[in-house]
Amino acid sequence: MAQRRRAVRVLEARCTVIHARAAALAGAVLVFAASEAGAQSCGADLVFPRVLESDRYIVAYRTLPSPVVAGEHFVVEFAVCPRDRRQLPASVRVDASMPEHRHGMNYRPVVTAKGDGRYRAEGLMFHMSGRWEMTFDLATADGTVRLAGPLHIE
Ligand SMILES: [Cu+2]
Numbered sequence: 282m283a284q285r286r287r288a289v290r291v292l293e294a295r296c297t298v299i300h301a302r303a304a305a306l307a308g309a310v311l312v313f314a315a316s317e318a319g320a321q322s323c324g325a326d327l328v329f330p331r332v333l334e335s336d337r338y339i340v341a342y343r344t345l346p347s348p349v350v351a352g353e354h355f356v357v358e359f360a361v362c363p364r365d366r367r368q369l370p371a372s373v374r375v376d377a378s379m380p381e382h383r384h385g386m387n388y389r390p391v392v393t394a395k396g397d398g399r400y401r402a403e404g405l406m407f408h409m410s411g412r413w414e415m416t417f418d419l420a421t422a423d424g425t426v427r428l429a430g431p432l433h434i435e
Contacts, residue, residue: 323362323398330360333417333428338363338370340417340428351410351434357390357402361419370419370426375402377413377432410434 324330324341333340342359349355357375373392378385390402407413412433419426 324360327358327360331430331432333430335426335428336364337367337421338419338426338428340419342415342417344432349407349432349434351407354388354404354406357405357415359400359402359417361398361400361417363398368422369398370421372420373400374416374418374420375400375405376416376418377405377407378416379409379411380414381412382409407432407434 323339324332324343327341327343330341330343333342339362340359341362342357345356345358359375361369361373363369373394375390375392376385386406387408388404388406390405392400392402394400412431414429415432416427416429419428
């Protein structure tokens, strides 16, 4: 365990999916060796991932295309990495709004779980340029955890 904590601290802005894998496999007992072998940074295989962090979860994401084009649909690929051996959320909702304008999107994205804490949200569209805020709502056993971050659209 000490080894895991050190790894998490060193990587700082990233995280390991060790915990996610361990939680997903639920047995947690026989899992250690296998999960260590499969350890990788949160979203490390995503190109230029944006990282949002809370004390309990890390979300690394990218948009396709990047940058997002106003008035055109885009996709968000993301990884959710629980800290401290927490379980993956039961479900994840992705949304976006323009805080200064007090409005959201005109579309409701559909999130598909790809396994191992990876997800793909489709059907997003920013219908105007300016400062949007992406939100990821993670449904956990302790309630909803929201991670949010700004996204500027030219
Ligand atoms: Cu607006």
